[in-house]
Amino acid sequence: MRIRFIYLIILLLLVPAIISCKKNQYKVNISSINAKVEIKRLEVDLFNLNPNEITAKVPMLKEKYKGFLQYFSYVINAGDIKENSFGDFLVKFCTDKQNNDVYELTMKLYPDVKKVESGLQDAFRHYLYYFPGAQVPAVFTCIAGFNNSIITGDSVIGIGLDRYLGADCKYYPMLEIYKYMAVKMTPDNIVSDCIYGFGASEWDFATLKYPSDNVMAEIIHNGKLKYFEKCMLPESNDELIFGFSKDQLKFCKKNEGTMWQYLVEHDMLFNTEQFTIRKLTGEAPFTSYFTKESPGKAAVWIGFRIVESYMKKNPGVKLSDIMNNTDVQGILEKSKYSPQ
Numbered sequence: 001m002r003i004r005f006i007y008l009i010i011l012l013l014l015v016p017a018i019i020s021c022k023k024n025q026y027k028v029n030i031s032s033i034n035a036k037v038e039i040k041r042l043e044v045d046l047f048n049l050n051p052n053e054i055t056a057k058v059p060m061l062k063e064k065y066k067g068f069l070q071y072f073s074y075v076i077n078a079g080d081i082k083e084n085s086f087g088d089f090l091v092k093f094c095t096d097k098q099n100n101d102v103y104e105l106t107m108k109l110y111p112d113v114k115k116v117e118s119g120l121q122d123a124f125r126h127y128l129y130y131f132p133g134a135q136v137p138a139v140f141t142c143i144a145g146f147n148n149s150i151i152t153g154d155s156v157i158g159i160g161l162d163r164y165l166g167a168d169c170k171y172y173p174m175l176e177i178y179k180y181m182a183v184k185m186t187p188d189n190i191v192s193d194c195i196y197g198f199g200a201s202e203w204d205f206a207t208l209k210y211p212s213d214n215v216m217a218e219i220i221h222n223g224k225l226k227y228f229e230k231c232m233l234p235e236s237n238d239e240l241i242f243g244f245s246k247d248q249l250k251f252c253k254k255n256e257g258t259m260w261q262y263l264v265e266h267d268m269l270f271n272t273e274q275f276t277i278r279k280l281t282g283e284a285p286f287t288s289y290f291t292k293e294s295p296g297k298a299a300v301w302i303g304f305r306i307v308e309s310y311m312k313k314n315p316g317v318k319l320s321d322i323m324n325n326t327d328v329q330g331i332l333e334k335s336k337y338s339p340q
Helices: 002-023 042-047 051-064 069-075 085-095 097-109 114-130 187-202 215-232 238-242 246-265 274-281 298-313 319-324 328-335
Strands: 138-142 150-153 156-160
Touching: 042 051, 042 085, 042 097, 042 138, 051 085, 069 150, 069 156, 085 097, 114 187, 114 215, 150 187, 156 187, 187 215, 187 238, 215 238, 215 274, 215 298, 215 319, 215 328, 238 246, 238 298, 246 298, 274 298, 298 319, 298 328
Parallel strands: 138 156
Antiparallel strands: 150 156
């Protein structure tokens, strides 16, 4: 009896672990994969320079931040970094009182960026698992006049830290940034935003050349990007990945079938009007076609679920295959998507 009792305890301990493993289809073995991410901080270099020395230090900045400095310059409307006027613009940018106040606030919140570095390193280890031999992008931080959260370019990711100062940052209401957006402008959102931005840059909608720009294509494309993000960040919860509150995520799970039925019955799937597409996939406090309890971008959740179903039903398909697949109708059919 004692032996049976011990076996029963062991079985009870093992079952939750087995169930847990089965639930997380995104968890893969990356123990042998290395991905080095060392974040360079442009804002620190810029705002620690003597304003009288900035123009003379432009060549040094070009060398240290090559591949990113030009992107940064475009974001702050400083033009071509090869122009002599670039140095003068940097002086104005770095001596602006508000920019200096924002820099001080940024440094209080981000005396270092080790947590971001560690999160991105782990994400790109997953990236190399799915895309062996791929190049890990160089990563930089900056203060960009609140213009961009994430800046992406050729093998480059830039993080505008002034867009991640916390939901209660005093500047956001002044800039008329809505609360539903500010709530996601926190340190916890940086890594997931970087990965989504990187994916959106690598698999740009226009570059992929989908047969038609309609609701179905847009929600599946965005669904693929979210699926990519989940694969890169398997330990992150869905609230963070999708930018939903717990209640909004609960709404999507509970009403997935109802939302899908609405799109089908109202002939919206092949609608090509940009206004309709934006209302379903764009930033908003809620998706107006559904209810006020729904999150903005609720249709992106549906696109993700279609892609997730497709990958489950077609286990031989690689992540690279689905990311480059533009056969929207084929994806839908092979996903056997049938929400309850």
